Amino acid sequence: MKNNSATYFIPASVEEALTTARANGKSFAYIAGGTDLMVHRQQENNDAECLIDLSAIPGFGKITIEEGRLVIGAGATLEALANSETVRNHYPILATAALSIASPVIRKNATVGGNLLVENRCTFFDQSAYWREAIGLCLKCGGDYCIATGGKKACYSVFISDLVPALICLGAAVHFAGEAGAQVMPLEELYTGAGLKSVSLPPGALITRVEVPAGGEVRTWFRKLRPRKSLDFTNLTLALSFAPGTGHLKVAISGADMGPVVFETDDLSNSEGFIKTVAKRCRMVENLFYPRAYRKQMVGVFLRQGLEEVGAV
Numbered sequence: 001m002k003n004n005s006a007t008y009f010i011p012a013s014v015e016e017a018l019t020t021a022r023a024n025g026k027s028f029a030y031i032a033g034g035t036d037l038m039v040h041r042q043q044e045n046n047d048a049e050c051l052i053d054l055s056a057i058p059g060f061g062k063i064t065i066e067e068g069r070l071v072i073g074a075g076a077t078l079e080a081l082a083n084s085e086t087v088r089n090h091y092p093i094l095a096t097a098a099l100s101i102a103s104p105v106i107r108k109n110a111t112v113g114g115n116l117l118v119e120n121r122c123t124f125f126d127q128s129a130y131w132r133e134a135i136g137l138c139l140k141c142g143g144d145y146c147i148a149t150g151g152k153k154a155c156y157s158v159f160i161s162d163l164v165p166a167l168i169c170l171g172a173a174v175h176f177a178g179e180a181g182a183q184v185m186p187l188e189e190l191y192t193g194a195g196l197k198s199v200s201l202p203p204g205a206l207i208t209r210v211e212v213p214a215g216g217e218v219r220t221w222f223r224k225l226r227p228r229k230s231l232d233f234t235n236l237t238l239a240l241s242f243a244p245g246t247g248h249l250k251v252a253i254s255g256a257d258m259g260p261v262v263f264e265t266d267d268l269s270n271s272e273g274f275i276k277t278v279a280k281r282c283r284m285v286e287n288l289f290y291p292r293a294y295r296k297q298m299v300g301v302f303l304r305q306g307l308e309e310v311g312a313v
C-alpha cells in the first residue's frame with residue numbers, strides 16, 4: 001500500500017484556499033465532507049500531497065433566498081438541504097434528491113459542492129488498488145484500455161450525482177472562484193461528457209455556491225433506480241420539470257452516461273418519439289450493478305411515468 005499521508009490546511013477564506021492551492025499547484029485536493037475523496041484515497045485513486053479543508057470558510061454552508069433566488073453555499077450539507085424549510089416548501093425536488101443520497105450519517109458530512117464534483121463510477125474502477133492491479137488497470141487509473149468496452153479511446157465511467165439532475169432541471173447556475181476571478185455558468189456546462197475527466201472546472205478553481213432561479217409554476221418529478229433504498233449508488237436517476245403555463249419541459253439524467261444527459265422541449269406532440277430520442281442518447285455500457293439493457297429500458301419507463309404524473313402528456 002502506498003504512503004497516503006498529506007499536509008492538511010484549513011483556510012479561513014476562499015482567497016486563502018485559492019492561495020494555498022496555488023502554492024501546492026502540482027498535488028492538492030480540496031476536501032469538503034470527504035465522503036467521496038477519502039474513499040478514493042483509500043483505494044489509491046487519489047494521492048494528493050496536500051488537502052485543503054473548506055469547512056472553516058465562513059458562510060460556506062448557508063442556504064438563503066436572495067432576490068427571489070435560492071442560494072446554496074457549496075459547503076451546505078445534504079442533510080441541511082433536505083431539512084431546509086425553504087427548500088422543502090419551494091424546491092421539494094431538491095430535498096427528495098438529497099434524501100436519496102447515501103445514508104443519514106453520510107448526509108451529515110457530504111456537501112452540495114462535493115456532490116457536484118463526485119467522481120464518476122465504474123465496476124472496474126471503484127475497487128481497491130489490489131483488485132484493480134489483479135484484473136489489469138483500466139483507462140481511468142493508468143491502464144491502456146477500458147475494461148467495460150474493450151476500447152482504447154474512451155472511458156465509460158458513469159456520472160452518478162443524484163442532486164445534479166434535480167438542480168439542472170430547475171435551471172441552476174454554478175458559481176466558482178479561481179485565477180480568473182469569480183465566474184458563473186449553467187450547471188450542465190460544468191460537465192465535459194468524458195469519463196476520464198468529467199468536469200470542466202479550471203485548475204485550482206473552487207465552487208462557492210449554486211443558485212436556483214425563482215421559476216413560475218413548475219411541476220417536478222424525481223426517480224432513482226438502485227437495488228436498495230439506502231446507501232446504493234444510482235443505476236439511473238431521472239429528474240424533470242414541467243411548466244404547465246408554457247408547456248416547457250426539461251429532463252436531466254444521471255447514471256446513464258459519462259455526464260448528465262439533458263433535454264429540453266416545448267413540443268410533446270410526439271412524446272413516444274421524444275422518449276426514444278432521450279433513451280438513445282444514453283450511452284450505457286455494462287459497468288454498474290444492473291445490466292445495460294435493463295437500465296436503458298428504464299429510461300423510457302421513468303420518463304413516461306414522469307411525463308404522465310406532471311400532466312405533460
Ligand SMILES: Cc1cc2nc3c(=O)[nH]c(=O)nc-3n(C[C@H](O)[C@H](O)[C@H](O)COP(=O)(O)OP(=O)(O)OC[C@H]3O[C@@H](n4cnc5c(N)ncnc54)[C@H](O)[C@@H]3O)c2cc1C
Pocket residue numbers: 029030031032033034035036037038039054074075078100101102103106109110111112113114115116117118119160161162163205206207208231232233234
Ligand atoms: C456509501 C456511500 C454512498 C454514496 N451514495 C451516493 C449517492 O447515492 N448519490 C450520490 O450522488 N453520491 C453518493 N455518494 C458520494 C458522496 O458521498 C456524495 O456525492 C457527497 O455529496 C460528496 O460530497 P463531499 O462533501 O463529501 O465531497 P468530498 O469527498 O469532500 O469531495 C468530492 C470532490 O469534490 C471536490 N470538492 C469538494 N468541494 C469542492 C468545492 N467547493 N470546490 C471545488 N472542489 C470541491 C473534492 O476535491 C473532491 O474531488 C456516496 C458515498 C458513499 C461513501
